Amino acid sequence: MLDTSTLIKEEKLIFKNFIKCIEDRSLESMKNPMYEYCHLHCGFIAHYDIHGFKHEYSDSRFIRFVEQFVSPPWYYTRGNTLYLAMCEVAHQHIDRIKYEFQNLHAKREIELMKTLARKHGYKVIATNESMDVEVNVESSGQLALLTLE
Secondary structure (H helix, E strand, O other), X not given: OOOOXXXXXXXXXXXXXXXXXXXXXXXXXXXXXXXXHHHHHOOXXXXXXXHHHHHHOOHHHHHHHHHHHHOOOHHHHOOOHHHHXXXXXXXXXXXXXXXXXXXXXXXXXXXXXXXXXXXXXXXXXXXXXXXXXXXXXXXXXXXXXEEEO
């Protein structure tokens, strides 16, 4: 684990804000110092302002935000303790975040399929009609069907 004790007060606040965003899987709680740091020191485009930045990396696009820290260009990490700490946190969470967003995407597609079927007078049912089925994507990439009781 990277030693973050050398971070100055403002960097610690940025780091804490970054961790909250990673835990929330969203940039909704991103504060201006983190936004400024990301586009000035981490290679992100400013997207006009913090609102444009948040919009660019909202919903499933949040993965792109995290991936910027998983595979950073070497020239951003040289001597940049805060950026290295952010990269470490991203590495710790990226697999779980991808897993969660794959599941969310699959669930949204199934709900869309059900909505379209209802609109046209059809019903989507599981193979066993007495079950409602929820889909999850395992970390191996396999679809997992869980029976809801």
